[in-house]
Amino acid sequence: MPDNILTLLFAVLVFPGGLFALAFGLILRGLDRRAVARMQRRVGPPLIQPFIDILKLMGKRTMVPEGSNTFVFLWAPVVAVAAMAVAAAMIPIAGFYRPSADLGDMLVLLYLVTVPAVVLMLAGSASGSPFGAIGFSREMAIMLAYEGPLLLAVVAVAMVAGHHLGQPIALSLADIVAVQRQQGAFILDPMLWPALLAYLSFIPANLGFSPFDIPEAESEVLEGPLLEYSGPALGLLKLASALKSVVVIGLGIALFCPIGPSGGAGLLVWALQCAVVTVCGVSLAKAALGRMRIDQAVLFYLKWPELLGIAGLVLAVANL
Amino acid sequence: MGFMQKVFRRSPWLYRINAGSCNGCDVELATTACIPRYDVERLGCQYCGSPKHADIVLITGPLTARVKDKVLRLWEEIPDPKVTVAVGICPISGGVFRDGLPIEGPLDRWLPIDVNVQGCPPRPQAIIEGIAKAIEVWSDRQ
Amino acid sequence: MSFLKVLVKNIVAGPSTVAYPFGEPETPAAYRGRVAFDAGACTGCRMCEYVCPAGAIRFDERDDGLHFAVWHNSCANCGHCAHYCPTKAIRLTNDWHMAHLQSEKYALADHAVVPRARCTRCGADIGYGTDAIVRHAYRGVARQTEHLARLCPDCRRAASIKGASL
Numbered sequence: 262m263p264d265n266i267l268t269l270l271f272a273v274l275v276f277p278g279g280l281f282a283l284a285f286g287l288i289l290r291g292l293d294r295r296a297v298a299r300m301q302r303r304v305g306p307p308l309i310q311p312f313i314d315i316l317k318l319m320g321k322r323t324m325v326p327e328g329s330n331t332f333v334f335l336w337a338p339v340v341a342v343a344a345m346a347v348a349a350a351m352i353p354i355a356g357f358y359r360p361s362a363d364l365g366d367m368l369v370l371l372y373l374v375t376v377p378a379v380v381l382m383l384a385g386s387a388s389g390s391p392f393g394a395i396g397f398s399r400e401m402a403i404m405l406a407y408e409g410p411l412l413l414a415v416v417a418v419a420m421v422a423g424h425h426l427g428q429p430i431a432l433s434l435a436d437i438v439a440v441q442r443q444q445g446a447f448i449l450d451p452m453l454w455p456a457l458l459a460y461l462s463f464i465p466a467n468l469g470f471s472p473f474d475i476p477e478a479e480s481e482v483l484e485g486p487l488l489e490y491s492g493p494a495l496g497l498l499k500l501a502s503a504l505k506s507v508v509v510i511g512l513g514i515a516l517f518c519p520i521g522p523s524g525g526a527g528l529l530v531w532a533l534q535c536a537v538v539t540v541c542g543v544s545l546a547k548a549a550l551g552r553m554r555i556d557q558a559v560l561f562y563l564k565w566p567e568l569l570g571i572a573g574l575v576l577a578v579a580n581l
Numbered sequence: 582m583g584f585m586q587k588v589f590r591r592s593p594w595l596y597r598i599n600a601g602s603c604n605g606c607d608v609e610l611a612t613t614a615c616i617p618r619y620d621v622e623r624l625g626c627q628y629c630g631s632p633k634h635a636d637i638v639l640i641t642g643p644l645t646a647r648v649k650d651k652v653l654r655l656w657e658e659i660p661d662p663k664v665t666v667a668v669g670i671c672p673i674s675g676g677v678f679r680d681g682l683p684i685e686g687p688l689d690r691w692l693p694i695d696v697n698v699q700g701c702p703p704r705p706q707a708i709i710e711g712i713a714k715a716i717e718v719w720s721d722r723q
Numbered sequence: 724m725s726f727l728k729v730l731v732k733n734i735v736a737g738p739s740t741v742a743y744p745f746g747e748p749e750t751p752a753a754y755r756g757r758v759a760f761d762a763g764a765c766t767g768c769r770m771c772e773y774v775c776p777a778g779a780i781r782f783d784e785r786d787d788g789l790h791f792a793v794w795h796n797s798c799a800n801c802g803h804c805a806h807y808c809p810t811k812a813i814r815l816t817n818d819w820h821m822a823h824l825q826s827e828k829y830a831l832a833d834h835a836v837v838p839r840a841r842c843t844r845c846g847a848d849i850g851y852g853t854d855a856i857v858r859h860a861y862r863g864v865a866r867q868t869e870h871l872a873r874l875c876p877d878c879r880r881a882a883s884i885k886g887a888s889l
Contacts, residue, residue, distance in 0.1 A: 294622070300730045302617040302739045306625055310592070313625060317592040317636075320585050320723075324633060324660055479630025491633040491660055549726045620740045670777070673828065674797040677777045689825065697828055699821035701777075701799035706741075706748045711822035713744050718824070 269350075269361060277358055278350030285532065286503030287311040289510070289539045293470075293547070296540045300548035311503065318496030326388055326489045333387035334489075337380045338497035344376035345504035352511035353438045355519030356527030366432040371415065374467070374508060377501050378404045381476065384498070385486030396485020399555050400476035406562035407466040407473075410459040413570025417456040417577040418447060418516045424581045434512075438519040448518040452580045456573030457517050461542055462566040464513065466558070468506050470543050472550040473558050481552075510538045583723075589636075590720045591625040595712070596635030596659065600652045600688065602642030605702040606669040610639060612705050619705040626712065632658040637715050639708075643671035643678040644686035656692055662722040664715045666696045668708060673697045754817035755800045758793050762835040764812035765791065766859070767851030771804035771813050780804060780813075789837040789851055795821055796831050810855045842875035844882070849875045 272278055291308040298305025325331050351360045351370045382400050385393035422431035422440045431437050447453045466473035476485050490498060514534050521527030521534075553561065597610055613619045614628050629635055632655055644652060656665070670676035672688040679686075688694060695718050698711035741748065750756075758779075767789050772780045779797035783790040805814045823831055840853035857872045864872070871879050 298620065298622060299734050299738065302733045302736060303620040304623045304738045304740045305620070306622050310625055313588055313592045314594075314627075316585075316588045320589065321660060479628075482630075484630040484634075487634075488631045489633060490631075495634060545727070545730065548730055617739050618741055619743075620738075623740070624744075670796055670799060674794070676797060677799055679778060679797065689828075694825045694828075697796065697823055697825060697831075699795055699798075699823070699831065700819065701801070703822075704754075704819055706743050707819050707822055709744050710820065714822055714824065 265361070265363060269363060272350040272361065272364070273347050277352065277354060278346040278348075282346065282349035282504050282507045283500060284312075285535070286500075286505075286507040287315065289506055289535060290503050292536055293539050293544045296544035297548045300544065311499075315496050315499060318491075318499065319493050321492035323490075323492035323494045326390065328389040329489065330387040330389070333383055335494060337384045337387065338490075338494050338501065341377045341380040341501035342497050342504065344373050344380075345501050345508055348373040348376075348508045349504055349511070351434065352508060353434050353515050353519065354511070354528055354531045355438055355442065355515070355521040356523040357521065357525070357531065358528075359435050359438075362433065362435070367415065367419065367434050367437075368432060370434065370508075370512065371412070374411075374505070374512070375404070375408065377505050378467070380501070381486045381498075384490070385476075388486070388489035390489050392482045392484075392488045393486050395482045396476045396488075399482070399485065402555055402559050403466055403473060403475060403562070406559040407463050407566070410562065410566035410570040411463045411467070413567070413574050414456040414460040414463070415516065417453065417570070417574045420574075420581065421447065421450075421453065421577050434515050438515055441519050446518045446520050447516070452576045453517070453573060455569040455576060459566045459570040459573055460513050460516065462562075462569070464509055464538070464542050465546050466562065467509050468543065469502065471547045472553045474552060475555045475558055478552055506539070506543075507535070510535050510542075513538065586720050586723050589723050590716055592627075593625065593636045593664075593712070593716050593719060594627050594629045594634055595621070596629055596632055596638045598638060598640045598652055598655055599648075600640055600642035600672060600686075601645030601648050602669070602671060606641035606671070606700075609702040609705055609708060610641070610668065613708045619709060621709065621712065624709075624712065624716070632656075633660060635659050635663065636719060637664045637666060637712065639666045639668050639712075640672050640688060640692075641668045643675050643681070643684050644688050644691070646683045646685050649685045649691070653691060662719065664695045664719045664722070665692055666698060666711055666715050667694050668698045668711065669703060670699060670701050673699065676701060750817045750819065752817060754819065755802050755815045757795060757816050757818040757821060758798055758800075758804065758833070759814055759816045760791055760793065760833060760835050761812045761814075762791065762837050763852075764810045764855045765789075765835075765837045765852050766810055766812070766855050767837050768809065770807045770809070774803040774807050776801060776803065787836060788839050791835045791837060792832055794829075794832045796828060810852070810859050812852075812855065840873070842878050843870075843873045844878040845875060847875040847877070849873075 290311040295305040351364050353360050382397045385397040419430045422437040423429055425440045469477050521530035614621055638659055667673050667688055675686050678684050696711050696715045700707050769782050772782050777797045777799045779794050781792045802815050837851050840849050842849050
C-alpha cells in the first residue's frame, strides 16, 4: 500500500505535521511574544521574529562541550522535532483534516507528547553541565506532576466520547471529534469543565512557559538543559517546542471544542482557536505571573489540577 | 546585503557580563530590557541566559582582580562572530576606579572591544544607541 | 483577579515605548551629559581638575597658555566641575550621544587652550582669564578704576598713583 505510505509521509512532513505545523507554531510563538509585550505596554517584536531567530540559529555553528556525550547531545533535538512532527500529524482539524488511523491512536499521541520533555532531560544530562543536571531534575519533577492532570482530563473526555459511541472508552481522536460534531462540543457540557480546567493548567507547564518555566529558567539555572546548546541544535530544540505548542493546543481543541465548519473555513477557525488559546492561556499567565519555585509548582499541580482532573473523571463517569 | 545578513541584523541576542560593576550599569541594562519605555525586544534583541546563545555581549564594570579570569573564560565561551560592547566608563577607562589596587582594567587590555557606551551609568537610550552600533558591526562580520 | 484588569487596561492604553531609535529621543534640559568647556571664561584656577573624582580633566601649562583636556570616556558626568567652577566656564550639556566605536575611543576628548593674559600697558604676563575674573570679581567697580583691572601690578601701582595725583 504505497499510496497510504505516501499520504502518511505527506501528513508527517508537510501538512498538518512538518512544515505547516512548524510555520504555524512559530507564528503562535510570535503572537505570544507580541501579546505579552502589549500586555506590558511594550511594542514587542514583529510577528515573524521567531522565524528570524530560527534562521539565525541555523546560520551559526554548533559547539559541543567537552565531556559531553556527543551522540546524545546532537541527536536528541532531532528526535524531539521528529516526534513532534508525527504528533502534529495525529491532531485532527475539525472539518478539514482527519488523521489516518494508521498513525496510531491517542495512547501513541500521549507518549509522543512526553518525548520533548524526555529529550530535554537527555540533552541536559548529556551536556555534562551541572546546570543541565539541575534542569534535568526539575524537568523530571514537574513532568511527573503535570502528567497526572493531563491523563485524567484525557481519560474523562475519552470515556464520555466512548459512552456516546457505545464503547467503554474512545481512543481515537478522530472518533472523539466526530462525536462532538454530532452531539455538540464538550466545552458546553458543565460536567466536563473540571477536565477542561485541568487541561488548560497543563498547557503552560508542558510548553515550559511562565510561571512553570522552572527547568529552563534563564536567571536561575542559565536555561538549564539548553545551556550548552548553540547554533542549529538549539534551533531544533526551539523548533520542537514551537511544534509542541501546536500539538498541545491542537489536542486541547480536538478534545473540547472542535467546532470548525467543513472545508477551508474549518482550518481558519482552528487557527483562530489556537491563537485565542495562546493569548488567553499562555500569554496572560506569562505577563501576569512570576516564576514559581519547583516545589511550589509540583505541589500546585499535585493539588489543584490533579483534584480538578479527578473531579472531572468522577463527574464524567457518574454522568454516563 | 545578503539575505542571511538581513536575518542576522534582526536577531541579535544579548548577554551580560558583570566584571565587578557597582550594578549601576546593570540596572540600566535591566531597565533597557524590561521596562516598556525602552523596549529592546522590538529590535529583535533578547537577553539570553547562556553565553553560548549570545551574539552581542555587554560588559559592565572595571574588571576587578577577582573576576578577571572568570570574565575572560565566559567571554571565550561565546561563539564567534561576537561583538563586545563596553557599557559605562568603568570597562572603557576604569572610570572613578582607575588605577585602583584591585582593578585589572581597562577591559581592552584583555579583550578586543568593539563598541563603547560612555556614561556613569549610560542612560537607556545611550545603551540602545550602542546596541544599534554593535548590530552594524555584527552584520559586517557575517 | 485585579491583575487581569491591569493587563486589559494596558492593552487598551497601547504601548508607552519611546520612538527612539526609530524617532527622535527626548532629553530633559537638566540632563547631565557631555562636558562643555569655554576657554574664554576660564580663570585657570584648576578647581575642576582638583574635584574631578575620575581624573577626567587635565591641565597642562605650556608657553602658549593653559592646555585644558577632558576625556569623556573617563568622565562620570557627576557635575562637580560645573558646581565648583567660579566663572561657570565648565558646564554639563544634555548631549548623551557618546556611544562610539573602539577606534574612536581616544578621540572622544575635548581640548582647549586658555590664553595667557598680558598687561595692556607693558605686555607683562599677568596669568589667565583676566576678563573672566574682572567680570566675576570686580562686578561693582567704578568706571574710573576699571582700566586698572587689565594691568600688571607694577603698571597698576603706577597708574593709580598717577590717577591720585591728578
